[in-house]
Amino acid sequence: MHLKNLVSQLQDFYLLSVRAPMGILRRPFYFREILEQMDYAGVGSLFIVVLVSLFIGMALSLQISAELSSLGLKMYTGKIVGVAIIREIGPVAIALSFAGRIGSGMASELGSMVLGHQVDILRVFGVDPIKKLVTPRVISATIMLPVLTIIGDAVSLFGGYYISVFVSHQSGSFYWSQIKDIMDFKNIFSGIAKPFIFGYIIACISCYMGLSTHGGSRGLRKATTISVVLSTIMIIVTDFVMTRILFFALGMKV
Amino acid sequence: MIVFENVSLAFGNHQVLDGLSFEARFYEKIAILGGSGEGKTTILKLILGLLQPDSGRIIIDGKDITKLSERQLRETRMNFSIVFQEGALFDSMTVRENVAFCLREYYDLREEEIEQRVRELLRRVGMEYAIDMMPEELSGGMQRRVAIARSLAACEPKMILYDEPTTGLDPISADNICGLINDLSSGEPPNRRGLIVVTHKITDAVKVAERFMYLRSGKISFDGNIEELKNTDDAELRRFINEILLVGT
Incomplete structure (x- = not known):
């Protein structure tokens, strides 16, 4: 019975994941909803992304410069901080913050709509809930997470710069020249490709969990918690898989 | 049947x-x-x-x-149309938008026509005065009245x-x-x-x-x-x- 349920849930999740982005290609187009969701997910998350990124950049710079200092290689702090942030830490940390703020919001909002029969009402009125509710959220998350990641990466690099120059007493111009050196296609592509996939995964998981809510307020709590936990796990696992694929595709050697 | x-x-x-x-x-x-x-x-x-x-x-x-x-x-x-317990109004929309929801989804009407129809339906259930209110501002009975108006908006069930x-x-x-x-x-x-x-x-x-x-x-x-x-x-x-x-x- 459990296995049958699991297979059935996976099938439903797969259908939602395919139908949601395809919804943008069919009438009616819910542009207003997409813009509203982009505003909520993007502009609404800006403060937390800037805050998280700034402190990650500073902490990373502190750790790396301390370690490199003992080897006499402190001047390479900028290069290592830059690569770590752009390729790996920036996309993952911002995706995790996004899952916590936006993913949980999606799951709880859709969950309460299910419990309040609002989703049933949509179906009775002949409106496809996936197209009306899920498509705008998936599109907005897929577009806004890369945008937030670019902003977050820039803020992290500034955080790293602050520590390198004012705490670790390195040359600011040398720090930026090292950052400039690592800004090649491979690094930028690695850093930008991931958030597209992370945004899609977070939105699909959160919307699916929200729409499968049952069992009152306890069920809503469970759905929201599972959506965040599952998104977190999937971000970490997908990050590893994508890193392997990108290393192979871009011809990067270990 | x-x-x-x-x-x-x-x-x-x-x-x-x-x-x-x-x-x-x-x-x-x-x-x-x-x-x-x-x-x-x-x-x-x-x-x-x-x-x-x-x-x-x-x-x-x-x-x-x-x-x-x-x-x-x-x-x-x-x-059919249905009125759920507690009304099931869309809580992110005003009373006007709730009642107009189906009119916008189903028909290609001008805004003035939608407004006229919404007011007519709300008048029928005695809720025209609440047209700009949010569902959370309405009592249980008022929410159900608006839900009834909305249920009549799409078609004649x-x-x-x-x-x-x-x-x-x-x-x-x-x-x-x-x-x-x-x-x-x-x-x-x-x-x-x-x-x-x-x-x-x-x-x-x-x-x-x-x-x-x-x-x-x-x-x-x-x-x-x-x-x-x-x-x-x-x-x-x-x-x-x-x-x-x-x-x-």
């Missing part, structure tokens, strides 16, 4: 409906009575195709809706389904809602809009319905008119309708 043939449905280990069968015409005014958790709301959801039964057939207008796709079900659902329309309301608000339900289903059969109301408030059921069904252990254990209901020998049902027996409605 709505036909339920041996419909069974379980949620996990809980058998909600167990071989349920009945027939109803679109112009009938039916109250489905029963205790909490007996599956009254489930019947409404099955009629609309929002749930699928584990076994049995549900035939609406000659079509077995258990075999229809979501897209095909939309046509069958046009026969042959039958309206009401899920516990008066539960949680004070006696005056409940009486007003019953009056509104009667207004919307006024006229003589077969030229009137029918209704199915599921409720455990027997005093409200007798105000709006002509046919009564009592749901017990997943089956219809009683099906008859008000006189037959009052004269029933079923001890459990007599306890359920005790309120009207005492008042002598």
Whole structure:
């Protein structure tokens, strides 16, 4: 019975994941909803992304410069901080913050709509809930997470710069020249490709969990918690898989 | 015509409906009575195709809706409208936007036409003054009135389904809602809009319905008119309708 349920849930999740982005290609187009969701997910998350990124950049710079200092290689702090942030830490940390703020919001909002029969009402009125509710959220998350990641990466690099120059007493111009050196296609592509996939995964998981809510307020709590936990796990696992694929595709050697 | 043939449905280990069968015409005014958790709301959801039964057939207008796709079900659902318990208004929209929702989804109307239709519907339920309010600012009775207006916006349904329309309301608000339900289903059969109301408030059921069904252990254990209901020998049902027996409605 459990296995049958699991297979059935996976099938439903797969259908939602395919139908949601395809919804943008069919009438009616819910542009207003997409813009509203982009505003909520993007502009609404800006403060937390800037805050998280700034402190990650500073902490990373502190750790790396301390370690490199003992080897006499402190001047390479900028290069290592830059690569770590752009390729790996920036996309993952911002995706995790996004899952916590936006993913949980999606799951709880859709969950309460299910419990309040609002989703049933949509179906009775002949409106496809996936197209009306899920498509705008998936599109907005897929577009806004890369945008937030670019902003977050820039803020992290500034955080790293602050520590390198004012705490670790390195040359600011040398720090930026090292950052400039690592800004090649491979690094930028690695850093930008991931958030597209992370945004899609977070939105699909959160919307699916929200729409499968049952069992009152306890069920809503469970759905929201599972959506965040599952998104977190999937971000970490997908990050590893994508890193392997990108290393192979871009011809990067270990 | 709505036909339920041996419909069974379980949620996990809980058998909600167990071989349920009945027939109803679109112009009938039916109250489905029963205790909490007996599956009254489930019947409404099955009629609309929002749930699928584990076994049995549900035939609406000659079509077995258990075999229809979501897209095909939309046509069958046009026969009905539903007012859920608590109204189920879209809480991110104003009263105006809630009522206009279907008009925008279904028809290519100008904004002035939508506004005119929304005001007309809200006037019909006595809620025009609340047009700019948010659902959270409305009382339970007001939310249900707006939900009724919204249910009439999309099309002219042959039958309206009401899920516990008066539960949680004070006696005056409940009486007003019953009056509104009667207004919307006024006229003589077969030229009137029918209704199915599921409720455990027997005093409200007798105000709006002509046919009564009592749901017990997943089956219809009683099906008859008000006189037959009052004269029933079923001890459990007599306890359920005790309120009207005492008042002598």
